[in-house]
Amino acid sequence: MSEVYNELSKQMKEVKLLSNSQAMLFWDIRTYMPSEGIEQRGQQLSILGRIIHEKGTDPKIGTYISQCLKPDSSLDEIQKRNVELWKREYDRETKIPSDLVVRYTKQSTITEHKWEEAKHKHNFELIKPDFEKMLELVKERAHALDPEKPMYDALLDEYEPKITAADINKFFIPLKEGVIKLIKKYQSSVADNPPDASILRKKIPVEQQKQVSKWIMNFLGMPANRSRVDQAEHPFTTGLAKDVRITTHYLDEEPMAAIYSTLHEGGHALYELNTPEKHWWTAVGETISMGIHESQSRFCENIVGKNPTFLKYFYPNVIQKFMPAFNSINVDTFTRSINAITPSKIRIYADEVTYNLHVILRFEIEQDLIAGKVSVAELPNIWNEKMEKYLGVKIENDTEGVLQDTHWYGGLIGYFPTYVLGNIYNSQMLATMKKTIPDWENQLATGKFENIRNWLITNVQSMGSLYDPIDLIKKISNEPPNTQYFLDYLNEKYSQIYDL
């Protein structure tokens, strides 16, 4: 049996190594590739994609898995978990007929391309026919993945295994209510003296911004011989094991963009770097889900990076030190501004509180889209209505509305909720961590992240894919995910900063 298992591991390791090669070529596109190189690179990626698909769907893998799954197989618990996870991957790859893969990839490229044009021209009509086709393909895919499951759940499962729309609703319904309540309380409390996030927009030389990013990498404990930071238009993290790369963007008049994207991507990178080394290149050695990934990035970005006590250290010793233009703003004003709740139109610029509503809105709409309760034609109106209802903002054109994110148009439906799952998970992690590190904020007040980092490594990151997300949260906190932790965290923090 161990021979079969070893063969299986070897095959899966090859798939993983090839996928990572492909990821490196993607990284290169977004960082250093000369612009005209895109056509040949696209061809390279498509050949590699085909090879990876062929290797990942090799019938031998299916045979090995069946043999390993026999009740008399003498596999240990870790090995069994690996086989289970590989089976999921193999099933996913093999269940989708290859003609669907081809049609899907092609349409997705076309629709994303059209989306750029539609967004540029503020014209949703331009994308309608292609998005309708894309949506049909997404449904076809969902059905192929699991004809027994509701389609939306089949899609969700790819990004957040073993979680259903019903689970998410259970989390999001109280969240929506709690967040709207908090916003109202905040708005009435700060009405006389509203904090102004726009004062953080200052022209800061890129060199100064880089100094801060460098400090953050060091603060987070990113090993220089296993990681790096580069620039990309849209920050992302890629790589794994001993080569994990983040990107950030240094915007001329938005220094907060580099600071908080470095913290965010740094959190993602820590997760990849600290998966269990002895299980690397097997499934258990990987990160488990997008939601857990987001929990780590948002822990660093929001729970740490926007914490008032941490800012007492970080602001004077790092931001003001490297960016002297901030000397005109004191730490209290900065803390109030960086945490200001400002309902806005664009998700990626949203604050820690209203962000959740942007995602909940998308979660509600995409379920209806998949269920056929909302047509593509109705999309802009529904979007705009919900934006006004949840956030009180009036969308003037679709570029600042339903066209703002690329996800749906590329076929990513069921992905958005993971952003907010990350918030729910990480506040529950924080509540548990406080029991072991009650003085965590005092530690941050001296610029010390080490114990917090080690707690995250031990309890979350080094678990790799041993547990599915809900089981992992239960293991960490002895309780399934519970939105109340996140609401408590927000209420406590906002009461402290703004005397709610």
Next chain:
Amino acid sequence: MSEVYNELSKQMKEVKLLSNSQAMLFWDIRTYMPSEGIEQRGQQLSILGRIIHEKGTDPKIGTYISQCLKPDSSLDEIQKRNVELWKREYDRETKIPSDLVVRYTKQSTITEHKWEEAKHKHNFELIKPDFEKMLELVKERAHALDPEKPMYDALLDEYEPKITAADINKFFIPLKEGVIKLIKKYQSSVADNPPDASILRKKIPVEQQKQVSKWIMNFLGMPANRSRVDQAEHPFTTGLAKDVRITTHYLDEEPMAAIYSTLHEGGHALYELNTPEKHWWTAVGETISMGIHESQSRFCENIVGKNPTFLKYFYPNVIQKFMPAFNSINVDTFTRSINAITPSKIRIYADEVTYNLHVILRFEIEQDLIAGKVSVAELPNIWNEKMEKYLGVKIENDTEGVLQDTHWYGGLIGYFPTYVLGNIYNSQMLATMKKTIPDWENQLATGKFENIRNWLITNVQSMGSLYDPIDLIKKISNEPPNTQYFLDYLNEKYSQIYDL
């Protein structure tokens, strides 16, 4: 037939695209990869290497080629040439038994690794046993490539197709004689006032060095959207078609290193960028040989970069402008110093004249090694004797002698001569170019490279692999390669600078 040909083209294009993906991952190792990433990257490259080998030796390719080679195939001349070139590639890949590929790659890695240690410890003995094994494998490989040919010719053919040791001897024997004569003439002429190359060693900030490199890229006409410059310990050029990348090194106290490696690698890049676009991804669309490649790099580095008339423009307007530390040296002194003939121990630091002797020495020795006329044990002595005889320098230890270059230890035998073939080719190109652009030096004197560049594109670079090297030289100059052109070029240039 066209269907068979199209299938064949498609397969070969895939191999090419995958090889280029692999090249990009190599580029990343030498430029940006975090150091600890090397192990996983090595595994990735070895998987990719295996896939490329499998695809390149697919028996279908053999079948397609045979069909295309039938006399009644209705292929045009270009298609026939492609089939011929693909056949060479396919034969090379398939003739070497896969167990030899494995043993060769393994031993080559071990020997190169041992070489580093031996070089570090100044101890040739350390590498002897492994180099003996490597040498046997190189011979085995040569025999597998073509049992009919002398082994050295079989090896040569990989780097410089259709050229034999006898051809090279015909070029190198008069070259050696001519160069030694020129050195003697030079030495007696400058005896009273010897130029001093060491005055060019100045501490120059990297930022200033980068400005000069940037200027050179622009001067050469490297398109920003299809090329880039990065830093690497050992400069190299990689990529092809619309994504060609050079690297240079900015040494703290050797500003000439960045300047002349940018010119050299820039020359390589121009060749890759200007292969015929309509034949890209077929064999005809590729560069033809290492020797022709070197002719282009050395054209930019030496014929242009060290030309006294060009220096009248380049030195004050670029070097002195961006590196004010050079204001203490005037253009005549600079020209005399950069062209100074200084017999030295290390090939890569050699001047334009003595460089040839370094290579001829290696060519002579490696032929004897392969023929068994010289044993590995005798190598250091023979090396040192020849160095004293040809260059008058006394080698004190093997690190500055036979251990200085990695080529042999990694299995690269038959490669060195291509460096000097580049000199022979490009001076013959120059002689032809002068007929069309008689005022080429005056153009350089105003910083203008455009017409020279276009001549190189039209006559050399855009020929891709239509012609084998000797045929290409014949086509360009109506004459086979003839060493006299290079000797004339050197004699004329040195007479002009040093009043020989």
